[in-house]
Amino acid sequence: MSVTAAGGFDHGAPVESGALRATIARRAAGSGLDPAPAPAPSPGAIEGDFDVVVVGAGHAGCEAAAACAKLGLHAALLTVNLDDTAKMSCNPAVGGIAKGHMVREIDALGGIMGIVTDRAGIQFKMLNRGRGPAVWSPRAQCDKPLYSREMTRCLAALQGLVRIAGVANHVRLDRGRVHGIELADGRFLR
Incomplete structure (x- = not known):
């Protein structure tokens, strides 16, 4: 499944994870949200x-x-x-x-x-x-x-x-x- 981002990107084009992270970081800056990724869950936590x-x-x-x-x-x-x-x-x-x-x-x-x-x-x-x-x-x-x-x-x-x-x-x-x-x-x- 391709990931697409809204707001300034071509909605049909796949978005590389780095670009998505940069967009999230830019939008989160000053909002009080933490753009840093959370640690990976333990293997036993897979639902x-x-x-x-x-x-x-x-x-x-x-x-x-x-x-x-x-x-x-x-x-x-x-x-x-x-x-x-x-x-x-x-x-x-x-x-x-x-x-x-x-x-x-x-x-x-x-x-x-x-x-x-x-x-x-x-x-x-x-x-x-x-x-x-x-x-x-x-x-x-x-x-x-x-x-x-x-x-x-x-x-x-x-x-x-x-x-x-x-x-x-x-x-x-x-x-x-x-x-x-x-x-x-x-x-x-x-």
């Missing part, structure tokens, strides 16, 4: 070997991890708190003109957000009925705790997907490629 490690169990992370598992990859989904998987914002809506289009695209590609929304929805409405059909858009208001539980249930049913509670501390690079993720508690995912 698992994975084809893919997805950091963050929000909507996008859940979809990414589910897609990897459906492709037959051994995937890890790392999140700070397993109970906050797919936690919805203060407005628990799925749909609308923009997000509704995205959800339909995700559904067409085999995603699970639409399925979970159908299970956790408490109000379904077609928006913009007073305007032309070009701007009509379905929207569902969801039960926030139920949405999270249903997403957790869908993820648990996927073979090859492991959910892990932890905080990503460092991305380990080897010759410009990701070698693994070091967690704040010393565990290592690769």
